[in-house]
Amino acid sequence: xxxxxxxxxxxxHELIISTARELAEAEGWDAVTTRRLSERIExxxxxxxxxxxxxxxIVAAVAEQxxxxxAAAMGAARRKQVERPALVRAVVDAYLDFxxxxxxxxxxxxxLDIGLRFAQPDSPPALLDGFRQLSVTFEAVVEDxxxxxxxxxxxxxxxxxxxxxxRAGRLSDGQHEARVDLLVTRLLS
Amino acid sequence: xxxxxxxxxxxxHELIISTARELAEAEGWDAVTTRRLSERIExxxxxxxxxxxxxxxIVAAVAEQxxxxxAAAMGAARRKQVERPALVRAVVDAYLDFxxxxxxxxxxxxxLDIGLRFAQPDSPPALLDGFRQLSVTFEAVVEDxxxxxxxxxxxxxxxxxxxxxxRAGRLSDGQHEARVDLLVTRLLS
DNA sequence: CTCGAAATTCTAGCACCGCTAGCTTTCCGA
DNA sequence: TCGGAAAGCTAGCGGTGCTAGAATTTCGAG
Numbered sequence: 001x002x003x004x005x006x007x008x009x010x011x012x013h014e015l016i017i018s019t020a021r022e023l024a025e026a027e028g029w030d031a032v033t034t035r036r037l038s039e040r041i042e043x044x045x046x047x048x049x050x051x052x053x054x055x056x057x058i059v060a061a062v063a064e065q066x067x068x069x070x071a072a073a074m075g076a077a078r079r080k081q082v083e084r085p086a087l088v089r090a091v092v093d094a095y096l097d098f099x100x101x102x103x104x105x106x107x108x109x110x111x112l113d114i115g116l117r118f119a120q121p122d123s124p125p126a127l128l129d130g131f132r133q134l135s136v137t138f139e140a141v142v143e144d145x146x147x148x149x150x151x152x153x154x155x156x157x158x159x160x161x162x163x164x165x166x167r168a169g170r171l172s173d174g175q176h177e178a179r180v181d182l183l184v185t186r187l188l189s
Numbered sequence: 190x191x192x193x194x195x196x197x198x199x200x201x202h203e204l205i206i207s208t209a210r211e212l213a214e215a216e217g218w219d220a221v222t223t224r225r226l227s228e229r230i231e232x233x234x235x236x237x238x239x240x241x242x243x244x245x246x247i248v249a250a251v252a253e254q255x256x257x258x259x260a261a262a263m264g265a266a267r268r269k270q271v272e273r274p275a276l277v278r279a280v281v282d283a284y285l286d287f288x289x290x291x292x293x294x295x296x297x298x299x300x301l302d303i304g305l306r307f308a309q310p311d312s313p314p315a316l317l318d319g320f321r322q323l324s325v326t327f328e329a330v331v332e333d334x335x336x337x338x339x340x341x342x343x344x345x346x347x348x349x350x351x352x353x354x355x356r357a358g359r360l361s362d363g364q365h366e367a368r369v370d371l372l373v374t375r376l377l378s
Numbered sequence: 379c380t381c382g383a384a385a386t387t388c389t390a391g392c393a394c395c396g397c398t399a400g401c402t403t404t405c406c407g408a
Numbered sequence: 409t410c411g412g413a414a415a416g417c418t419a420g421c422g423g424t425g426c427t428a429g430a431a432t433t434t435c436g437a438g
Contacts (some may be wrong), residue, residue: 005385034425044388046427055425111300113357150367154347154362155366158376161350162343168302171342178339179346186348187376195413233417235398309384342393 006151013051015041021062029059029112046136060116064124065106070109071130073098077135088188091137092159092180099163106163131156141189158183202240206229210251213293218248218301227321252297256315259298262287263322273329277377279328280347281369288352295352320345330378347372 019040023032026042034055038045052058081087099106116123124157135152142151162179165171208229211220223244227234241247248281266283266343270276288295325342351368354360360368 022230036425037342045425046389047387049426050386076337082260095434110357147371149361150364150371153354153364154351154368154371154375157350157354157360158343158347160354161346161348164299164353165342165346165349168299171346172338174340176340182336182339182343183376187372222394224394234396235418236416239415372397 009051012041012043012047016051016058017061017065021065021105021156022110024062025102029104029107032059054117059108059112062105063112063116064126066105066109067100067101067124067126067130069105070095070098071126071133074130074133074137078137085184085189088137088141089180089184091134092184092188095134095159096163096166096180100166101169110160111164113142120125122182140187155188158187198240201230201232201236203230205237205240205247206250206254209247210254210294213251214291218293218296219344232293242260245304247298248301251294252301252305253313255291255294256313256319258291259284259287260315260319260322263319263326267322267326270364273378274373277326277330278373280323281373281377284323284371285352285355289355291321292356295356296343300353320336327377344377347376 016037020032020037023037032055034045037058038048038176048055048058052061071168074091077090078087081090090108116127119149131152134156135148138151139145139153141149143146162171162183166176205226206316209221209226212225212229223234223237225245227237230236230247237247240249262283263280266279267276270279305316320341323345324337327344328337330332331337351360351372355365
């Protein structure tokens, strides 16, 4: 009985997150208002606030889901390729494809920038996992092991820059392959 | 007489832009509301709308100012250094220093992402100028001239990624130099 | 089965947002 | 000095995130 209630509550918690995500992906984050969101889940606004401290916390929950999925996508890509040059390329593609396929989700993770810190006790494990997926991928191409951390950060920054500038329409169309080729051959090999 | 009025009007136009910029830099773009802005310039809200179509147009005007200044900063750095490795490094530093020194301005240029397109007739010349500053800088380090455009886009993406991730506090502290070194030696040389 | 406290949910409202219709004031040439 | 034009303001619209307090539902004790 008590458990039944907690189960229902957890279910509604997830419903809020998935509904916010769908609405954002369909119409952008500006369309995700507490009114529209509460309407969609068929509860009143205050119910949202019994699950989350504020709207930012809802966005942060969506972002965390994104980090889990991004880490999984890179992990899957890594497991499919073992040879060196193809491996790096596969993970890079996985990252950029993820960003392109889930623009609103990627916004929640990076652009909207709720106060999610890295390398803090409160930062979600998925966030560190994603970083580690990149790190392990680059291990093969960097000589000095002490350099891996820095190398990963620079590689990640390059990927993030490509993802955001592409989304903003600020890079020339039809040159995507050429850019990724250049990045992988010059920086990541 | 008529001219006097036009001069006053142009002056107020600039006042709006600079006030918006100062307010954003001091308290973030969330604090830049039409009410607070009109209060600061000591006119009522509708006056803002006699100069700009909407609030986004004000942000876009600030962003354009940013593109002018960024292009100038890179140009100045380029003119101070002529030797090859130091040249690239100087321009890269100029870019990252600019982003770090003017976070709200950089947000207006890239993150807030008003509908500013690149390579369109309506895109401000300063925007193309900035791209050209990078392009000219990289000319020396890329063999195939046909590759310069792609090379510039990738280099720019890496810089943009570093700037945004650094601002968000998502890269490890105290490793900035190491990251820039790595980027310049591996990608941009 | 009934009652009443506790848990849950909703209504209604706050202060703020971007934006604008329409009134009031100021300007300036005839 | 006057009157039309230009300029600026007040007040308000529909929207936002968020919340106090009222209304409802739940559910165990008697």
